[in-house]
Amino acid sequence: MELEGRGAGGVAGGPAAGPGRSPGESALLDGWLQRGVGRGAGGGEAGACRPPVRQDPDSGPDYEALPAGSTVTTHMVAGAVAGILEHCVMYPIDCVKTRMQSLQPDPAARYRNVLEALWRIIRTEGLWRPMRGLNITATGAGPAHALYFACYEKLKKTLSDVIHPGGNSHIANGAAGCVATLLHDAAMNPAEVVKQRMQMYNSPYHRVTDCVRAVWQNEGAGAFYRSYTTQLTMNVPFQAIHFMTYEFLQEHFNPQRRYNPSSHVLSGACAGAVAAAVTTPLDVCKTLLNTQESLALNSNFTGHITGMASAFRTVYQVGGVTAYFRGVQARVIYQIPSTAIAWSVYEFFKCLITKRQEEWRAGKRSSTD
DSSP, rough: OOOOOOTTTTTOOOOOTTSSOHHHHHHHHHHHHHHHHHHOOOOSSSSSOOOOOOTTHHHHHHHHOOOOOOOOOHHHHHHHHHHHHHHHHHHHHHHHHHHHTTOOOOOGGOOOOHHHHHHHHHHOOOGGGGGGGGHHHHHHHHHHHHHHHHHHHHHHHHHHHHHHHOOOOOHHHHHHHHHHHHHHHHHHHHHHHHHHHHSSTSOOOOHHHHHHHHHHHOOGGGEEEEEHHHHHHHHHHHHHOOOOOOOHHHHHOOOTTTOOOOHHHHHHHHHHHHHHHHHHHHHHHHHHHHHHHHHHHHOOSSOOOOOOHHHHHHHHHHHOGGGGGHHHHHHHHHHHHHHHHHHHHHHHHHHHHHHHHHHHHHHHHHHHO
């Protein structure tokens, strides 16, 4: 989500160095204020990290931008940290979601709700069982989210300049998120396959290397991307719904479009929950393609389930219409804090890294003067 913010009206030039301010501090503050005046609405990437500037009440809502020091590397580092933290914190819920999406679960793996599932998994299978597969997930989440956020920020700015020069474009935001999903899923899909097979009840895999070796030898390299098209089919509409809902809620919670962390977190969490609920049938099919659940395969006489059409048909044959919404509770519960964690951590580290870069540049300029 982009973080909209304060306009730059009412500022006339930069401050002179005062008795209590060092030349480096003056240069840093002057640079911040000059960018606030010169870039205006929609002039940069999401999420600001600069002092507040007075807005002209007649100029309309303005979009806050990062300082010019925000680079592709900054977006990638902040995105990688956000992705790893998000997946690590929410991993036990993700484990429950995978099991609750099972079409014909073992009687010992039938759960009424998320909390009961977590308690029973820990009590019967051990404290660390819900965390099995976390290492491969973190390994995949780092580069996947780095590519996602860097691509999103770049495309959003480029498309906004074309579609709505000098302003914010909802179409650009949604399109940028959808395109960025292509890179994210390409990096994350193999990790998803291994992760979900290790999460299943009575999984024969205790180590990531065992699972990777077995999948490679028995099903070939293509098995790691068997669900890629379904993943894209799920995530592209997910992102579209996510951004449309987010922008709609922002119009109500934050009509002035100023930087308001609480409204961004609330809008993002609600948007993620709505998008997760709507796209649950696709997520169920993706889980089936990844796990190739043996009991479900008994109803499919063609061997391995390949392709979204085959997965949809198998889900319906096994459980009817209601099977498409297995695990919807866990999926929504997972998505609400997941969205909030990802974006808040991303914006924090992006701001922190950019601020350090600005301070370094300001110190370098002052030392050369």
